[in-house]
Amino acid sequence: MSDPQEARLVPWTTPDGKTCIVVGDGAGAVSRIADGVEAVQLDMAEDLLGHAAEMPADRKETFPELHHLARQLSSSLREVCRVAESRRVRPQG
Template sequence: MNGRLLPWTGSEEKPCYLIGDGDGYVSRIADQVEGVQLGMAGSLLDHTAELLSGEGLTKEELHYLVRRLIESLREIKRIAESRGARLAGAADQPIVET
């Protein structure tokens, strides 16, 4: 069994890990949360492109936009690290032929 980095943080922004086989309830919730986070990141990118293509973006709007982009990038980085670790762990598993 390997630990899975979950797509959310605990208190004080510390990472949360799940120990298990990856088939349980929390794993399914984590998969759903990752899906939502990836979808929101795509929407944020589209919205950012729209805002930057126009004129009249205030300093406050730009600051807000950059904060949301940072949050989204942090979430996506966590997802990438989690998936990369799971892929590396899967590579260490023996292949069982049936």
């Protein structure tokens, strides 16, 4: 009996923004790289949220700093949503 082959959304896109998918048993090199990238993205999102929670309390930030924070939060949220979508379509075992 062969290992089941499953499609997985990976946490990156092509240079022109198209979705990338890997097909396999989840144990291959690309799947391991995707797992590592997802872990880094989630850790960075958590760190960014901590920074965002502290920043407005200081009331010393300039508009450009807050604008940069908003852009980073938006980017991070996009990555976290992609991780969630990837995990939603993969069976959890």
